[in-house]
Amino acid sequence: AQSVTQLGSHVSVSEGALVLLRCNYSSSVPPYLFWYVQYPNQGLQLLLKYTTGATLVKGINGFEAEFKKSETSFHLTKPSAHMSDAAEYFCAVRLGGSNYKLTFGKGTLLTVNP
Amino acid sequence: KAGVTQTPRYLIKTRGQQVTLSCSPISGHRSVSWYQQTPGQGLQFLFEYFSETQRNKGNFPGRFSGRQFSNSRSEMNVSTLELGDSALYLCASSLAPRGYNEQFFGPGTRLTVL
Numbered sequence: 712a713q714s715v716t717q718l719g720s721h722v723s724v725s726e727g728a729l730v731l732l733r734c735n736y737s738s739s740v741p742p743y744l745f746w747y748v749q750y751p752n753q754g755l756q757l758l759l760k761y762t763t764g765a766t767l768v769k770g771i772n773g774f775e776a777e778f779k780k781s782e783t784s785f786h787l788t789k790p791s792a793h794m795s796d797a798a799e800y801f802c803a804v805r806l807g808g809s810n811y812k813l814t815f816g817k818g819t820l821l822t823v824n825p
Numbered sequence: 826k827a828g829v830t831q832t833p834r835y836l837i838k839t840r841g842q843q844v845t846l847s848c849s850p851i852s853g854h855r856s857v858s859w860y861q862q863t864p865g866q867g868l869q870f871l872f873e874y875f876s877e878t879q880r881n882k883g884n885f886p887g888r889f890s891g892r893q894f895s896n897s898r899s900e901m902n903v904s905t906l907e908l909g910d911s912a913l914y915l916c917a918s919s920l921a922p923r924g925y926n927e928q929f930f931g932p933g934t935r936l937t938v939l
Contacts (some may be wrong), residue, residue: 753933754829754915754930754931755917757927757929760927765839785853812858813858813870815867815869816867816868818868818869
């Protein structure tokens with residue numbers, strides 16, 4: 712069975728600083744990996760996904776993530792934080808085959824300080 | 826293209842009652858998944874439907890059920906409500922049940938059980 716661990720339930724950065732949100736996964740087969748963002752009282756919006764191919768994936772709003780198979784990691788980064796980035800971020804894994812459910816991490820709440 | 830819509834957005838029920846939540850997927854999407862989000866348990870997979878058939882089910886009691894109609898719209902039902910069923914229920918749609926397909930989430934229905 713797959714699982715996702717997000718290190719740090721709360722990350723606080725200053726505006727303009729680097730954002731790094733950590734995600735490690737456990738999977739018996741090569742997984743599909745996703746990062747979602749959730750703003751208050753809203754659903755989830757996809758930031759980026761890794762399926763196959765290039766391991767450095769670029770997403771919306773300046774975010775990117777790198778799939779590192781040897782480290783079973785898929786950390787999310789953004790060079791310069793903006794106030795509008797304050798939200799909760801979820802890493803998720805999904806296997807191929809016949810089971811298409813998304814397994815989510817517990818989430819990381821990002822606070823951006825002025 | 827309209828996004829995933831969920832109705833109602835907010836719902837208050839009392840213990841023992843039952844509730845039905847509705848989800849309309851993005852036009853052309855045939856796969857619908859449901860998730861429960863709570864502060865304690867995070868995001869948990871409930872079930873997934875494709876072509877009116879339940880393809881996967883999460884680890885929830887039989888009080889939780891769902892169905893999908895021929896137009897891909899989906900409903901989920903919770904019978905004999907318990908206080909612990911208070912949560913945000915999220916519906917997500919995708920083109921087809923493939924691991925690499927993005928799931929698009931609706932805004933959710935916030936259920937409060939008193």
